Amino acid sequence: MTAATTLVSTAESQRATGLGPRRATATSQIAALWTLYKLTLRQHLHGKRWMVMVALFLLPACMAIVIRSTARDPAAILLEFMLGFMLVPQALLPLIALVYASGMIQDEQEEQTITYLLVRPIPKWAIYLMKLLATCTTAVLLTLILTVLTYAAVYLHTSASFADVAVRCAKAAAVHSLAVVAYCSLFGLISMFTSRVLVVGIIYTAIVEGVFANLPFGIRLATVIYYTRLIAYRMLDFILTNSRGAKDNLAAEAWQFDVDRDPQLLQYPSTATCMIVLLVATIVCAILAAWLCSRREFHVKVPDSH
Amino acid sequence: MHPELLNQVARPAEVTPVVTFHEVSKWYGNVIGINKLTLEIRPGVTGLLGPNGAGKSTLLQMATGQLRPSQGTLHVLGQSVWNNAALNRSIGLCPEQDAFYEWMTGWEFVHTCARLSGLAGRDARAAAARTIEAVGMTKNQGRAVRGYSKGMRQRIKLAQSLVHDPEVLFLDEPLTGTDPVARRDLMDIIQRLAGEGKSVLVSSHVLHEVESLTPNIVLLNHGRLVAEGHIRQIRDLIDSHPHHIVLVSDAYRKLASRLLAWDDVEGVRVMAADNALMVETRAPDAFYSRLPALSLEDGLAIKAVYSDDDNLEAVFKYLVEK
Numbered sequence: 001m002t003a004a005t006t007l008v009s010t011a012e013s014q015r016a017t018g019l020g021p022r023r024a025t026a027t028s029q030i031a032a033l034w035t036l037y038k039l040t041l042r043q044h045l046h047g048k049r050w051m052v053m054v055a056l057f058l059l060p061a062c063m064a065i066v067i068r069s070t071a072r073d074p075a076a077i078l079l080e081f082m083l084g085f086m087l088v089p090q091a092l093l094p095l096i097a098l099v100y101a102s103g104m105i106q107d108e109q110e111e112q113t114i115t116y117l118l119v120r121p122i123p124k125w126a127i128y129l130m131k132l133l134a135t136c137t138t139a140v141l142l143t144l145i146l147t148v149l150t151y152a153a154v155y156l157h158t159s160a161s162f163a164d165v166a167v168r169c170a171k172a173a174a175v176h177s178l179a180v181v182a183y184c185s186l187f188g189l190i191s192m193f194t195s196r197v198l199v200v201g202i203i204y205t206a207i208v209e210g211v212f213a214n215l216p217f218g219i220r221l222a223t224v225i226y227y228t229r230l231i232a233y234r235m236l237d238f239i240l241t242n243s244r245g246a247k248d249n250l251a252a253e254a255w256q257f258d259v260d261r262d263p264q265l266l267q268y269p270s271t272a273t274c275m276i277v278l279l280v281a282t283i284v285c286a287i288l289a290a291w292l293c294s295r296r297e298f299h300v301k302v303p304d305s306h
Numbered sequence: 307m308h309p310e311l312l313n314q315v316a317r318p319a320e321v322t323p324v325v326t327f328h329e330v331s332k333w334y335g336n337v338i339g340i341n342k343l344t345l346e347i348r349p350g351v352t353g354l355l356g357p358n359g360a361g362k363s364t365l366l367q368m369a370t371g372q373l374r375p376s377q378g379t380l381h382v383l384g385q386s387v388w389n390n391a392a393l394n395r396s397i398g399l400c401p402e403q404d405a406f407y408e409w410m411t412g413w414e415f416v417h418t419c420a421r422l423s424g425l426a427g428r429d430a431r432a433a434a435a436r437t438i439e440a441v442g443m444t445k446n447q448g449r450a451v452r453g454y455s456k457g458m459r460q461r462i463k464l465a466q467s468l469v470h471d472p473e474v475l476f477l478d479e480p481l482t483g484t485d486p487v488a489r490r491d492l493m494d495i496i497q498r499l500a501g502e503g504k505s506v507l508v509s510s511h512v513l514h515e516v517e518s519l520t521p522n523i524v525l526l527n528h529g530r531l532v533a534e535g536h537i538r539q540i541r542d543l544i545d546s547h548p549h550h551i552v553l554v555s556d557a558y559r560k561l562a563s564r565l566l567a568w569d570d571v572e573g574v575r576v577m578a579a580d581n582a583l584m585v586e587t588r589a590p591d592a593f594y595s596r597l598p599a600l601s602l603e604d605g606l607a608i609k610a611v612y613s614d615d616d617n618l619e620a621v622f623k624y625l626v627e628k
Contacts, residue, residue, distance in 0.1 A: 028424030035421035039407075046409045112405035116466065118372050120422040121394040294389065297373050299334070300403060 032122050033130050040134035043107070049099055056092050057146050060084070064153035079154045081238045081250045084172050088150060089179055089228050094209060096139050096146075097183030098201040102191050104131045105293065112300050128293035132188050132286055139180045147173040171235045179228040182278045185285040186224070192292040216256040224281075227274035229255045234271045321348045324474050324505040325369055330378035332364050332529070339364035341529040342378070347507055351500040353516030353537070354509040356526035362509040363402055365526065366476045369507070370399045382474060395423065398472035400464050402479045402509075408452040412443055412462045415451055416469055423470035437465045442491055457488030464495065475499060477508040481515055493519055548572060549590040553597075554582045554610040561606050568596070 060083040067074055105128065108114035117127050151169040190204070191197040213223040220226040229251070238251040252259040257268070269277065323346035332340040340361045356362050367373040368380055371387045371394065380386070385393050407415060416438055420430035438447050441461040446454070451462065460480060467475060477496065481489050496519055499506055510516045516523055517537055525532040525540065533540050555561050562574045562583050570589040577584060587593045594611075601608040 025424075027426060031426055031430075032422050032424045035418060039418060039422075042409075043407070112401075112403040113407055115372065115399065115401045115403070115405070116407075116419060117422065119370050119394055119397065119399045119467075120419070121391050121424055122422065123391040124389070126391075299373060300367065300401070 029122075032120065033126060036117070036122065036127065036130045037134045040104075040131045041138060044100060044134070044138045049103075052099055053096065053142060056095060057142070057149060059092065060087055060146070060150040061153035063087070064150065068153075075240055076154055076158050076160060077238060077240055078250065080151070080168070081254075083154065084147065084150050085229070085232055085238070085251070086254065088146065089176060089225055089232075090209060090213075091205070092146065093143060093176055093180045094183050094187075094201070094205040096142055097180050098187050098198065098205070100135045100139055101132075101184040101187035102197040102201060104128070104135050104188055104191065105298075106191055106195060106197065109298055109300070114298050115300055118298060123294060124296070125290040125294040128188075128290045129286065132184065132289070135188070136181045136184050139184050140177045143176045143180045144173050147176050168236055172232070175228055175232045175235065178231070178275065178278055179224055182224045182282045182285075185282040185289070189285040189289040189292075192289045192296070214256060216258070220256075221269075224278065227269065227278050230257075230265070230268055230274045231271050233257065233265070323348050324383055325507065326379075326381045327365075328379045330368065330375045330380050332361075332368060332373060333376045338529050340368070340375075343526075343529070343531055344378075345524060345531055345534065347505070347524070348522070349503075349505045350522060351496065351506045351508065351520035353520050353523040354507055354526065355511070355513060355516050355523050356509075356532075357511050359528075360511075360526040361529035362511075362526055363478055364529070366399065366401075366478050366507070366509060370394075370397055370476055395470065396473045398467035398470065398475045400460075400467040400475070400477045400480050402482070404456070404459060404483075406451045406459065406463075409450060411448050411450055412454065412458070412465075413438065413447040415462060416447075416465045419466040420469040425470060433469050433471070434465075437469045438462070440468065441465045441495060455485075456483040457485050460484050460488060460492060464492065468499070473504060475504055475506045477506060479509055479511070481510065489515075548586045548588055549593075551585045551587065551590065551593065551611065552577070552582050553585060553608050554580065555606060555608045556581055557605050557607070558583050561600075561608070564600065564603075564606065568593075 064079055064083055067079060105114070108117065118124070122130075148169060151165060151172070155165045187197060187201050190200055194200055209223050209225045213220045213225040213229075233251050233255065238249065240248040240250050242248065249259060251257070257265060259265070262268070325345075325347035327343045327345040330340055330343045331338065343365070354362050354365065364373065368375055369382060369387060371390060374388045380388070382393060383396055387393060407418075410418065413434065417430055417434040420433045420437075421427075425433055435444075438444055441464050443458065443461050443465060446458055451459065454462065460483070464477070464480060467477070480492055480496070484492060493515075496506055496508060500520075508516065508519060521537045522535070523537045523540060524534045553561065553565075558576065558578075558581055562576060565571050565574050565583070565585055570587050570592055571585055572588060573586040575584040575586075585593070597608065597611060600606060
């Protein structure tokens, strides 16, 4: 029988040619991790998440189009600020991160495919980190698209120069990407503690990032959005000049920055500090979650199981 | 469980075990999955038998490092299993759950598993192709897994467990839900694997399935080891106690009178509503061998014969409670 000889030849040929898989080389480890990374990216392309993502993507752009077509000559800078720096980082970025990060491990567990990963020669902490890396990649790509779409909808057919808009868009995309990576890492960590990560994540987004970040107290230092805003404030200006020539600092007012007493925001964390805080928080959350993952059991329910 | 049950089963000759459980227990909160299990699995094919809920899958999930024993020690190929990812190069698992990356083709699934096992590009492709051919799925490898029949899914699941050429294979109910052809093919594959020198632990809740694969069996029930050893010895153990066999015949009363004359028949209960008799015997093999001749006797045509004792649940209940 062909199958019989084939099975024998598999084992024998591998042993004879020294292709047996038991030797762990750096190349084989990297190949396995790269495959896991690609597998996770492909998983993101399947399922119903795309519908949610498309809706999220189009929301700010649609709002910009509606506002521009209904309001009389709306200020582009105001639209950019309200949509690109209020709606996107405060609501959409956490949701994108939540949708993908919450399912990194839990989806595999619920769909019972995690077994195929756990029985491979990849440590659990590495499985987590590769899946997080792939999740961050997806989230950043989506964020870039979201940001570009929003800026296009805000500035298309306006008097603003393309170069200026492109620079502002690039800066906004960079800030948003930093934020979404931090959110991914944070929600990934939360998913190691609870199976109700979606609920917890939404509550966290609403209360911590939505309320605490807007309070002019020290508690906002514990939010992702506070640092994001500070970076954005220093990289981009959001000054609206009205018809009488008066200038309105949109960001300072909305984000509770006391520019009257501290115009240069010297009392606030610097841009470098903000970036370091976000990066360190991201790394700490990732390491902690990977450690928890390495200690965790993944019980797959089967008909025979308890 | 009566401790003498284990003692009655002779241990195989001393061979270095590939899997060793020592006083292993596994708790899920207040529910016990495995209860102080001490067991050695030797090279070759070993059947892991037990009714649903016996703890077979828990045992296999622990043996493959997915679950950590709450108590005791567990070694595969002499190495501790928990958090030992490197050991997975030598282990293959065909899980019970019918779960896949449904959007993948059979080829992509097995190839991905080969890559995840650390096989490099060309080797992974060659290993995937050979393994898929070995399980008879080459013709269907380009189709999405979501469109596979149950038999195809079991075959491709088996392929992923073999693709990295493991030394020890854990097969969790590999024959469940398969049609007779797939079942026969899968059994052939498992036996060939043993012929190649692999150690295979195959779980099932169907006695005759395992009996066809291997004479070496381990009986589990309620997380406990009920018996282990050669299936003949366990059969003898079972056979030394009453078996209940149901015979369906229109002439059941006449049949009953004939049966009562047999020395190995210990009792006959009339089941008038079903035109049947329930016969109790301690020599089921001898009993079965005489049935065809009896059935040919004038007016005694036996329409159906079945034994509740073939149901493992009943056997285990008997073994544990007796």
